[in-house]
Amino acid sequence: MTPQGAPVTLTESYRLCAQCHFQQVEAWAGGGHGKRLDGWQGRRVVMGCGDCHDPHQPAIEKRIPFRAPQIERTRGHNP
Amino acid sequence: MKSDGATAPLRGEGQGSIPPKGIDRRRALGMIAGGASAGMQALGACAPFSAATEEEREVKTLAWQEYIKGNYRFMTEEERAATIARLERLSKLKRNTEVGIRSTDAQPGVQFGYAFNITKCKGYRACVQACINENNLDRKAATQYIRIFEMEDGVIDLEHGDATYEHEAPAEGHFYMGTQCFQCADPPCVKVCPVGATWQEPDGITVIDYDWCIGCRYCMAACPYWARRFNWSAPEVPAAEVNPNQHYLSNRARKMGVVEKCTFCLHRTRQGRLPACAEACPTGARVFGNLLDPDSEIRWVLANKRVFRLKEELNTEPRFWYFSD
Numbered sequence: 293m294t295p296q297g298a299p300v301t302l303t304e305s306y307r308l309c310a311q312c313h314f315q316q317v318e319a320w321a322g323g324g325h326g327k328r329l330d331g332w333q334g335r336r337v338v339m340g341c342g343d344c345h346d347p348h349q350p351a352i353e354k355r356i357p358f359r360a361p362q363i364e365r366t367r368g369h370n371p
Numbered sequence: 372m373k374s375d376g377a378t379a380p381l382r383g384e385g386q387g388s389i390p391p392k393g394i395d396r397r398r399a400l401g402m403i404a405g406g407a408s409a410g411m412q413a414l415g416a417c418a419p420f421s422a423a424t425e426e427e428r429e430v431k432t433l434a435w436q437e438y439i440k441g442n443y444r445f446m447t448e449e450e451r452a453a454t455i456a457r458l459e460r461l462s463k464l465k466r467n468t469e470v471g472i473r474s475t476d477a478q479p480g481v482q483f484g485y486a487f488n489i490t491k492c493k494g495y496r497a498c499v500q501a502c503i504n505e506n507n508l509d510r511k512a513a514t515q516y517i518r519i520f521e522m523e524d525g526v527i528d529l530e531h532g533d534a535t536y537e538h539e540a541p542a543e544g545h546f547y548m549g550t551q552c553f554q555c556a557d558p559p560c561v562k563v564c565p566v567g568a569t570w571q572e573p574d575g576i577t578v579i580d581y582d583w584c585i586g587c588r589y590c591m592a593a594c595p596y597w598a599r600r601f602n603w604s605a606p607e608v609p610a611a612e613v614n615p616n617q618h619y620l621s622n623r624a625r626k627m628g629v630v631e632k633c634t635f636c637l638h639r640t641r642q643g644r645l646p647a648c649a650e651a652c653p654t655g656a657r658v659f660g661n662l663l664d665p666d667s668e669i670r671w672v673l674a675n676k677r678v679f680r681l682k683e684e685l686n687t688e689p690r691f692w693y694f695s696d
Contacts, residue, residue, distance in 0.1 A: 323668025324488070324676055324694070327655035332667070333643035344655070352654055358496035360535040361515045 305342045317341075430464050433457045443580040443619060444570060454582075455619060462624060470615040472623050475641045477574035483635050483690060484575075484662035484669045485649075486678065487549055490696040491656035494519050494540035494547035501651030505636060506622040507614055509606035516600065516633040517551045517648060529681075549656075550681065551648070552577070552598035552633035553689030560590035560599065569630075575662075575690050576637050578620035579630060586628035595682050596689075599632045635659070662690070 293299060293308075300308045310317040319325035320338070327344065329337045344352070440446075440454050451474045462470045499517045508514040520532030524544050532548070541547065558577050561569050568583035569590055591599045605627040617623040618638030625631050636646035640659070644650075649657040660667035672678065676694040683689075 319675075319696070322671035322675060323658060323660075324672045325491075325655065325696075327652070328645065328649075328668065331642070331644040332640065332660045336668075339655070352493060354493075354539045354541060355495060356538075357494055357519075357536070357540045358500040359513075360496075360537050361499075361518065362513045363535065 302342065303340060305340050309341045313341075426464060430461065433461050433464075437461070437582065440582065442567060442583045444567070451619070458619075458623065466610060466613070466624070468610050468613045468615065470613065470617050470623070473618045473638060473641075475618065475638075477572050477576075478641060479573075480661075480663055482575045482662040483554065483640060484660060484673075485554075485635065485646075485691045486658040486669055486672045486676075487691065487693050488656040488658070488695065489546055489548050489693050491654045492519070492547040492549060492652075493654050493656075494521055494536070494542075494545075495653060496540075497651045497653050498549065498648035498657065501647040502633070504612065505614055505639070505647035506633075507606075507608050507617075507624065509602065509604075509625075510609065510612075511607040512602070512604060514600050514602075514606070514631075516598075517549055518597075519547050519549045521545050521547055548693065550596060550598070551691075552635075553596055553681070553687070553691035554635060556688035556690060557686060559593040559595065559685075559687060563589040563593040565589065572620070572637075574637075574641070576620075576634050577632075578634055578637070579632065580620070581623070581625050581629045581631065584629040586630065588630060590630055595685050595687065599630050601630050602627050 295311065306317050306320065316325050320341075327339045329339060437454065437457055441450065443451070443454075446454070455472045455474060458472055459470055462468050496517075496519055499515050499519065502508065502516050503510075503514075506516065508516070518534045520529055520534050521536045521540075521542065522528060522532040522545060524546055527548065529548070529550075536542070554575050554577055556571075556575065558571060561571055561577060565587060566583060566585055568585070569577060569579045571577050586601070588601055591601060602625055606625050608624075614622060616638060618634075618641070621634045621636065621638040636644075636648075640646055645659055646657075649659045658668050658672050660669035662669060664670065672694055673692065676696075678692040678694045680689045680692055
């Protein structure tokens with residue numbers, strides 16, 4: 293529900309989230325937050341708040357990363 | 372051999388036009404190999420191409436014609452189509468993989484730009500995995516274009532950053548910063564190439580003609596970002612894992628002794644798609660788009676976030692920005 297009492301559908305979760313997380317929603321609307329689904333060109337389709345964040349556990353979980361590069365640290369050189 | 376330059380005014384006049392215009396070794400060889408209209412049959416009958424089977428003979432003939440071809444940059448439309456047809460056929464014959472190699476040019480009015488959110492990156496290396504699969508990177512040498520540096524909060528110090536972490540990510544009190552080729556607007560790697568095998572395309576992507584590269588690795592020494600990789604051995608990709616969606620300048624099969632690097636997946640991005648790394652990123656830390664489009668996401672980030680570029684003092688003008696929330 294919005295403060296005005298209007299119901300919020302699941303696909304428009306940002307209207308609910310924006311009540312507190314206004315900075316994130318502003319960045320999401322502009323392109324600095326969230327994830328674009330189609331290509332960079334043409335109509336912009338992005339993930340909604342609830343597509344990435346579990347409302348009960350919004351932080352993204354830890355996991356074991358994909359394998360590390362096979363590089364040796366040499367003197368004066370970045371890997 | 373020399374095709375009529377007048378038929379393709381926009382794409383260079385063909386390899387025969389490269390100065391000096393006199394007969395040099397390469398052109399002489401080219402005339403021997405492909406000069407006659409019956410080039411293929413004539414070659415097939417030549418002694419150096421004696422082979423047991425018809426297939427072997429075809430491979431040798433095609434490989435020879437590939438060897439004496441020109442620089443992609445100066446090829447006419449027809450020369451490009453011919454080399455691509457040869458490469459696709461060779462891929463079928465030698466590696467038994469059906470591939471489609473594009474020669475799509477840059478879209479007009481497009482300059483690609485990339486932004487990387489160091490707050491959002493959690494160090495999963497999902498981008499690295501996607502990059503390997505997309506770009507047919509050498510599985511034997513485990514080539515990776517992308518490096519994700521793990522650093523302690525508060526200091527950006529890549530010298531002491533750890534790119535080889537194996538523990539669960541994100542680690543407490545650390546942040547992650549990914550590097551790859553930044554597609555500099557003033558690329559030092561292009562300046563040092565002694566043979567013109569690497570150049571900047573109109574959409575800002577620095578590309579390599581893998582068949583023109585002589586493997587001197589000057590470009591690797593010149594790059595301040597360690598973005599280029601050298602093939603010390605012939606790259607190996609299992610036939611079942613080869614990505615058949617290829618571009619001549621991007622992810623087609625490389626060979627031993629040539630340099631390769633990230634091209635912002637131009638075989639995808641010139642079709643309007645996102646680079647594989649940006650598509651794979653599970654946290655949305657990667658923003659990609661057209662710098663010339665004022666409504667693009669990348670322009671929003673540049674206008675509204677605190678952004679910086681790596682080693683900005685070198686004036687290489689990378690098209691890759693870092694930002695934080």
